[in-house]
Amino acid sequence: MSSISFDITIKAVILDIEGTVAPITFVKDVLFPYFLRAIPDTLSPLTYPIQSSSTNTIEAILSNFPSEVTESKESTFKHIEYLVKNDIKDSTLKSLQGFVWTAGYESGEIKAPLYDDAIAALHRWNEEGKKIFIYSSGSVKAQKLLFQYVNVNDKSVDFNGLLSGYFDITTSGYKFETTSYVNIIKDIQFSPEESLFLSDNVKEVSAALEAGLNSLIVVREGNAPLSEEDLKVSKTITSFDQISI
Numbered sequence: 001m002s003s004i005s006f007d008i009t010i011k012a013v014i015l016d017i018e019g020t021v022a023p024i025t026f027v028k029d030v031l032f033p034y035f036l037r038a039i040p041d042t043l044s045p046l047t048y049p050i051q052s053s054s055t056n057t058i059e060a061i062l063s064n065f066p067s068e069v070t071e072s073k074e075s076t077f078k079h080i081e082y083l084v085k086n087d088i089k090d091s092t093l094k095s096l097q098g099f100v101w102t103a104g105y106e107s108g109e110i111k112a113p114l115y116d117d118a119i120a121a122l123h124r125w126n127e128e129g130k131k132i133f134i135y136s137s138g139s140v141k142a143q144k145l146l147f148q149y150v151n152v153n154d155k156s157v158d159f160n161g162l163l164s165g166y167f168d169i170t171t172s173g174y175k176f177e178t179t180s181y182v183n184i185i186k187d188i189q190f191s192p193e194e195s196l197f198l199s200d201n202v203k204e205v206s207a208a209l210e211a212g213l214n215s216l217i218v219v220r221e222g223n224a225p226l227s228e229e230d231l232k233v234s235k236t237i238t239s240f241d242q243i244s245i
């Protein structure tokens with residue numbers, strides 16, 4: 001297996017989640033269906049129309065949707081279902097998902113299947129003194145839950161101790177935008193040259209490269225196929241074992 005190295009020592013690794021450290025099927029076939037199943041019971045006890053002044057946590061989150069959406073339980077459900085089915089990276093949806101998934105993880109129904117090479121790299125890079133950060137469209141709350149309940153031999157293991165920080169679309173901006181990576185670089189206080197961003201999404205990799213970071217495209221079974229044009233953007237890896245930092 002050929003190894004990819006960089007001009008200077010990488011000190012910070014920034015990781016995407018879906019399609020990079022965990023399979024897309026986990027998100028599409030486990031997390032999203034769990035969320036949609038739980039939504040009717042989550043919405044039932046609320047008072048409609050939703051008020052922005054509400055002290056109820058879920059109502060406070062939902063109040064960030066346009067007011068016509070939260071007129072009734074039915075209109076709220078329809079809007080949420082539309083966002084999930086179209087995988088729209090909406091910050092209110094992402095915030096709500098973080099709360100709804102909590103019960104699923106805590107009951108043991110959901111455990112996050114990280115790729116073995118990603119688990120090994122999290123340990124290895126930590127031992128080598130690298131700082132590891134997460135940047136996902138999933139909310140910071142959802143990210144912390146996912147890493148708290150990692151499936152290791154059918155037991156939940158907490159990996160948050162190996163991570164130095166979390167970024168989402170509310171902290172840093174959308175993942176296709178160069179400014180988001182500039183914002184993250186400011187926050188982590190490493191230079192772009194000593195930082196490496198790994199993602200399955202070529203538009204994200206392209207934005208990170210534009211911001212001056214090192215970035216590689218992660219290829220996993222079940223990820224979206226890459227075109228000839230995509231392959232010109234950056235090098236690809238199929239396992240974190242291929243990176244020498």
Ligand SMILES: CSCCC(=O)C(=O)COP(=O)(O)O
Nearest residue numbers: 016017018136137138142143
């Ligand atoms: C960490 S929460 C589950 C994933 C999710 O909701 C999502 O939108 C994943 O986006 P990513 O940026 O990790 O590809």
Ligand SMILES: [Mg+2]
Nearest residue numbers: 016018019200
């Ligand atoms: Mg991804």
